[in-house]
Amino acid sequence: MRLSIDKLSKAYGFLWALRDIHLELQSGQLVALLGPNGAGKTTLLKLFAGLILPTAGSIQLDGATFAPGALDLRRKVGLLSPADHLYENLTVSENLRFFASLYRRRHSPAALVQTLESVNLGPRRDDYVANLSSGMKCRLSIAKWQLLQPELLLLDEPYGVLDGSGVDLLEGFLRAHCAGGGVVIMASHHVSRVLQLCSHALILHQGRLTFNEAKQQPWPSFDRAFSEFLPHGGS
Amino acid sequence: MSLLSETFLLLRKDLLLELRRRDSLLTMFFFGTLLLFVFHFSFDLPPDKVAEMTPALLWLAFLFTGTLGLAQLFNAERENHCLDALLLSPLDRGALFLAKTSFNLILMVLVEIVVIPLFWILFNLNSWNLLPQLFLVTFLGTVGFCVLGTIMAAITLKARARELLLPLILFPLMIPIILATIRCMENVLRTGELGDALPWLRLLLGFDVIFLTLGVLIFDWVIES
């Protein structure tokens, strides 16, 4: 798995959401994507997921780019958006089964139940998603991507809705994912949590990538870069 | 083959959701019936005139109810950004087109199965024996409507005032279907068989095939930005 981003820019109308981003990521990296609101984090994740096309520049996954018809590439990328991308009027297990068939992942009913058990949704498997709390929807999303096994997993602010055990669950899943050769990019505002987890950090500021380094202990350059947009410094 | 299996998967999902909510089907059915009453009160037709105007009136009702269905076609995908979830997946976009087309087709056919006999009852028509042929012609016309309608519903998905815009761009393109279906129905009602209207039937078939194929080919560009 190799993600190469070159001169990536995205404009909405008269505004640059992202400008001139260069980035190389490899298997096993767990990347924290940090930055204030409006820095372009979600736009960047959507670009990586191939949901929107860049205004300029390119994104390559193992040498391939998103284009109409590039369906095999889509199998390799997952976007976990905590409360989104689930059908409200399908039950928990129907949602899972639907997406598993969509990605043509073979699964036994037992495996499905087991996955649901592992995120503590076993007893709720016949409830409509509409009746789940947002934390439970997030757990279901985790179960979904556990089942679909993308190589590149993108997460958009997953911490906000999860409780303590949910966070442990998520982090366990992400660590396992990277250990298995996958890449994780996670956008979050929970800086201290993410910093503990990640192996690599990116800071986006006003659409530009201002920081891109592997984690060190201690990390003065990160503290400097981070304090630039947050006067009160790394919390 | 994956095209068909994915189509079936999506269609089953849409039907399941419709079965649970029944939004589209109920509104379409009531609207179609309502139109029959509106026709009755606005035209005040004598019985002999009704037979002459049947094809136009029926097709008008189907056109409006069908547009109502098209406006709600992507509702399931709108909640929770589920369209993004589908676009994110390796789903064949042609399958999405086929599934949505057949979903709207099923809804419209269900409405037609109720509305056509109701029309016969309400307007006291006695040519019940012609209904099977009428259904066949109506079905071909409905296929054309759903095919083109699904493409247009998809391109207006992110537009402002899309419910208004959809018929504005769809109806002019639908002219061949409207004319051909009405001519075929007229002929069936008058002579009991297609006879003279055979070229129209051919046009109907040709239209269906051309735009169905085209839809599968270009839906990639239709649905992605």
Next chain:
Amino acid sequence: MAQAAKPIRKSRGVLGALALTAIAIGLYWGLVIAPPDAYQGEVQRIMYLHLPSILTAYLSYFLVFVGSGMYLWKREKRDDILAHSAAEIGVLFTALTIIAGSIWGRPTWGVWWTWDARLTLTAILLLIYTGYLMLRSLIEDESRAASAAAVLGIIGFLDIPLIHMSVYWWRTLHQPPSILQPNKPPWENVHPSMLTALAISFAGFLLLYFYLLSLRYRLGEMREKIKARRLERGV
């Protein structure tokens, strides 16, 4: 850049001057030199406006089709600008055709409008491409508007032969084509002096069309440039 723009602007000026001259000569020939029609009298002179304008509109819709196809294929902004420009001017010329034809129809046929095949077809063309322009203006996201419009531009153009066929079977009062008849050269239909007036007038309309198109295209280009400039200054 200013140096490159100058010769283009100059040749556009020449094009405009040529168009004006040709239209003036065409008008003079059509209104003064060409004889009145034996059957219809002076009214027939509207032909010199009516016929060139519909032929120009057809050309314009063909260009919309070409531009749309190219845009979907290559994703080049200029193809989209071409399609958009051609659609706007095509609508203008179609409206002109209908108005002129209507004025011609009242004294000759006895009706301003009848649901004849060619009249209906022309009206439908006007509706389709007005819808095209509305679609463009009602979608906020520019690249989305461009691809949606391109799809409509292609489907609309492919639908025209079918609409043509169906309204033709439905009814026709309009005379068969005078100029574009497969088995009969135009000079057998139209008196030579009239044909000359028609030809000059048509040439004038074509020149005018390309003049307008290049102006409208330039407008689209400038809009893009302004956008690019504002983007440059933005971040």
Next chain:
Amino acid sequence: MAKSKRFLIGGIIILAAISYLVVGGMKEAIVYFVTPSELKAKENLSADKFLRMGGMVVKGSLKKDLQTLTYHFELTDGTTTFPVFFKGLPPDLFTEGKGAVVEGRIGKDGVFQATTIMAKHAEEYSPHADGKDAAKSFIPAKDTSTK
């Protein structure tokens, strides 16, 4: 299925459908109006069916009453003539020996009761009246091809 293969197959289907329509469509064109012969040939004419009939106004057949604005005339396609009645204002170009299309229904007396008259002119334009005959466009193409 590979993308290019799909486009190939799709293209072939579309082309086949179009050519099927073009070949089939040419054979049986349905027209805006019927000719007097076609009208006479139809046996079971329902009296209240809305029709359009086109033909030449027979020379000498036009009787008009400008007081009541009623017109009686006959339309011909060269072989058959059909009587027409009209009440109202016809277009300027409506005269004897020229083409016209009438809209209306056939009355019980076998006379075409026109509600609208439209003058039809040929696709030919010339300052001379010679050899120019609007009737040409009413006669089926195979008849004129022999000239």
